[in-house]
Amino acid sequence: MTETLLAINGLTKAYPGVVANDDVSFEINRGEVHALLGENGAGKSTLVKAIYGLVKPDAGTMALNGVPYAPAEPSAARSAGVTMVFQHFSLFDALNVAENIALGMDHPPKMTDLAARIRDVSQGYGLPLDPDRIVGDLSAGERQRVEIIRCLLQDPKLLIMDEPTSVLTPQEVDILFATLRKLRDEGTSILYISHKLEEIRALCETATILRLGKVVGGCDPRETSAGDMAEMMVGSALKVPSKPEATTGDVRLSLTGLSAPAPHAFGTALRGITVDVMAGEVLGIGGVAGNGQDELLLAMSGEMPVNPQMIRLSGKPIGDWAVNTRRAAGLLAAPEERLGHAAAPVMSLTENAALTGTTRKGLASHGMINWARARAFAEDIIRSFDVRTPSAANAAQSLSGGNLQKFVIGREILQEPDVLVVNQPTWGVDASAAAAIRQALLDLASGGAAVIVISQDLDELMEISDRFAALNQGELSEPRPAKGLTVEDIGLMLGGASASEGQSA
Amino acid sequence: MITLEKRPEPSRGWSLATPLLAVILTVLAGGLVFAALGYDPVATIRAIFYEPIFGQNSFYYLPQLLVKAGPLILIANGLAIGFRAGIWNIGAEGQYIMGAIFAAAAGLAFYPSESFLIWPLMITAGAVGGLLWALIPAILRVKFGTNEILVSLMLVYVAENILSSAAVSWLRNPEGMGFPGSRNLSQWDAASNPEIIAGTGMHWGVAAACIAVILAYVLMARHILGFQIRLAGQSPRAAAFSGVNPARLVLICMGVAGLLAGLAGMFEVTGPARKISIDFNVGYGFTAIIVAFLGRLHPIGILLAGLLMGLTYIGGEVAQQSLGLPLAAIQLFQGMLLFFLLAVDVLTHYRPKRTQRAAS
Numbered sequence: 001m002t003e004t005l006l007a008i009n010g011l012t013k014a015y016p017g018v019v020a021n022d023d024v025s026f027e028i029n030r031g032e033v034h035a036l037l038g039e040n041g042a043g044k045s046t047l048v049k050a051i052y053g054l055v056k057p058d059a060g061t062m063a064l065n066g067v068p069y070a071p072a073e074p075s076a077a078r079s080a081g082v083t084m085v086f087q088h089f090s091l092f093d094a095l096n097v098a099e100n101i102a103l104g105m106d107h108p109p110k111m112t113d114l115a116a117r118i119r120d121v122s123q124g125y126g127l128p129l130d131p132d133r134i135v136g137d138l139s140a141g142e143r144q145r146v147e148i149i150r151c152l153l154q155d156p157k158l159l160i161m162d163e164p165t166s167v168l169t170p171q172e173v174d175i176l177f178a179t180l181r182k183l184r185d186e187g188t189s190i191l192y193i194s195h196k197l198e199e200i201r202a203l204c205e206t207a208t209i210l211r212l213g214k215v216v217g218g219c220d221p222r223e224t225s226a227g228d229m230a231e232m233m234v235g236s237a238l239k240v241p242s243k244p245e246a247t248t249g250d251v252r253l254s255l256t257g258l259s260a261p262a263p264h265a266f267g268t269a270l271r272g273i274t275v276d277v278m279a280g281e282v283l284g285i286g287g288v289a290g291n292g293q294d295e296l297l298l299a300m301s302g303e304m305p306v307n308p309q310m311i312r313l314s315g316k317p318i319g320d321w322a323v324n325t326r327r328a329a330g331l332l333a334a335p336e337e338r339l340g341h342a343a344a345p346v347m348s349l350t351e352n353a354a355l356t357g358t359t360r361k362g363l364a365s366h367g368m369i370n371w372a373r374a375r376a377f378a379e380d381i382i383r384s385f386d387v388r389t390p391s392a393a394n395a396a397q398s399l400s401g402g403n404l405q406k407f408v409i410g411r412e413i414l415q416e417p418d419v420l421v422v423n424q425p426t427w428g429v430d431a432s433a434a435a436a437i438r439q440a441l442l443d444l445a446s447g448g449a450a451v452i453v454i455s456q457d458l459d460e461l462m463e464i465s466d467r468f469a470a471l472n473q474g475e476l477s478e479p480r481p482a483k484g485l486t487v488e489d490i491g492l493m494l495g496g497a498s499a500s501e502g503q504s505a
Numbered sequence: 506m507i508t509l510e511k512r513p514e515p516s517r518g519w520s521l522a523t524p525l526l527a528v529i530l531t532v533l534a535g536g537l538v539f540a541a542l543g544y545d546p547v548a549t550i551r552a553i554f555y556e557p558i559f560g561q562n563s564f565y566y567l568p569q570l571l572v573k574a575g576p577l578i579l580i581a582n583g584l585a586i587g588f589r590a591g592i593w594n595i596g597a598e599g600q601y602i603m604g605a606i607f608a609a610a611a612g613l614a615f616y617p618s619e620s621f622l623i624w625p626l627m628i629t630a631g632a633v634g635g636l637l638w639a640l641i642p643a644i645l646r647v648k649f650g651t652n653e654i655l656v657s658l659m660l661v662y663v664a665e666n667i668l669s670s671a672a673v674s675w676l677r678n679p680e681g682m683g684f685p686g687s688r689n690l691s692q693w694d695a696a697s698n699p700e701i702i703a704g705t706g707m708h709w710g711v712a713a714a715c716i717a718v719i720l721a722y723v724l725m726a727r728h729i730l731g732f733q734i735r736l737a738g739q740s741p742r743a744a745a746f747s748g749v750n751p752a753r754l755v756l757i758c759m760g761v762a763g764l765l766a767g768l769a770g771m772f773e774v775t776g777p778a779r780k781i782s783i784d785f786n787v788g789y790g791f792t793a794i795i796v797a798f799l800g801r802l803h804p805i806g807i808l809l810a811g812l813l814m815g816l817t818y819i820g821g822e823v824a825q826q827s828l829g830l831p832l833a834a835i836q837l838f839q840g841m842l843l844f845f846l847l848a849v850d851v852l853t854h855y856r857p858k859r860t861q862r863a864a865s
Contacts (some may be wrong), residue, residue, distance in 0.1 A: 323748035
């Protein structure tokens, strides 16, 4: 018997118009944490879906423990010992932890036995979880634990994790890594997908790098610098955004005791958010998902009107203004969810340009839309932000995540806002596109706009923010200058300790 | 094994081809049903599709085609606007009835005046009647979150009861020897809706339907409201982000649909139907739903679908008269049309792909 757990040989999968995986071959050894690196659209998702039985490859073979392995569906993969934790959780909010786990198992045991096993396994791996709690009440980190424990209960040989840390605080990341190392020491292999190169350097022993569907190389992340890995992914040197010294001006946006009830059963209420944002500055708002980020953006965009005095734009109370009135006044927003919120999936890019640009770009007169001008605006965005698409007539859903994100952010920036609020501007976006988006946000701020970046990516926030504040259960901490903040400070801010406690700690 | 794979973008070609494919499948399946009922399928299909247009009695049937298609197109255009926005007005039949009653009542209040103002007054009253009837489910949805499908549908039955009470009591013809039904509006010059060109079936309602097609086309293709309607139907959260007010959209879409259905009722009661009677409504409001979908919710498509549907009505009558085909078989045939359209619609969004069955 060899050390190799999973051998992938010549795996190829083509979709109409694109070859997602082109003759991909690599091996995962027993008991290793193997990183899968690549830009968005490099074919990582297709590859792991093939391993997990969600996608049937056009050509190529896989062997698990030396035996040919071709799962027709995920249950076949699971019974062979391959499990996966997805980036987006598939959990039912209204059910409790044990019920959710039972739903994901092929042969669930009796509920009482299951609850006991959940307790055992979760304690054993340092991921405490109460099987009786309702999932809707759990934090993102705890939800991820549900998914991980669901996998662990099936005694996996290979655990696939897709961007697991994007929803975690630094402290939670440490706990997760400890768990993964323990699993590795017990002989479980882990295939780890992430954009965060520093994490990969801390955790993984081997890395396979994909670019445009092909394996372009491998490395030992412990001995390769993040910059070198990024270059292998992108194929060229990565441009790191340059942050000029901020010169701040007048207060552009002022939030005073911004409060709002949760818009739906599993939403978060905003509680007394107070902060001023100056012209020329970037305010970074960190926090674990589900702590009011979406609600804050809805309150800013005007989709969730609040008391007029709670939001002031250049002194004017606008809390109850409608969406397009705010746009006209210079307050623009870009929500987190690209498809379905920031953009309409089946509509063309031209139509999606008109989605927010009608007011400020004068795309309509007497109620009639000037589609030629809308198209010109869309083409301007595509050109200025290097959006890769055959034309402005293509549907938004045909673009890769990173390209659509560039389009969505570009659409707002090109409207020259006085205040721009963005939520998760580089979520799931590849390194070079993320750098371009961050640079554009910095340029916007240095041009005199006030920019609020809500993000769960702390590295990103540290890179571009002038001041940093944390959102916790709908409350915003006192903003602090981003320069000089340590990871511990941030962790405490995210964890809900008040700013003064954070300073004394 | 054949599996379906989602297309990156909906196919334009299939979106145009599926209505034709649906018609072909309906003809095939309908032929089988007619054969099973003991009728010659070829003769039946010929009676439905060929006789009204090319047969020896086509001089009689062709005008009837416009008479049938006119209200269908008018109503379906209004419905399609709401359907595009994800607002499901199923009660056009009721709005059609109320338009007719309002128009007849407004006109008859001035009988036997020959004022030229009566005709525009009746048009306005018909539009208002349909509009008000449609705003009931719209306001209930906006204010209380009720389901507009159920409310609009149930209001059809309310309208039918109002219709029969109008026909037997408060709008009954005082000179009608006690028979139910209102005065004959088409014999009263001030209120009649004659053919614009004699012998063509082209009455004012048909003209209104053509105008509605043009206006709906401009609205959906060019006007910002049309864009908002499409946005709200495809992606409600993106619509909210874009600044669409959903409550306003519900009121507008339901209102427009009701207004057009009311107009259709008005032109019908003053023209082909001649008067308010107990069985005045013949299901145009429901058939228009099929027409709207058969026409892919597109104004031009609805124009063609309305003509096709009108043809199945007329052809159905021909088949009833000449072959003795039961009415239920014709209605089944019309229902199959919508069924097949929705079934083949999957090809617009998915492509079939042949795959080998993987060993598990």
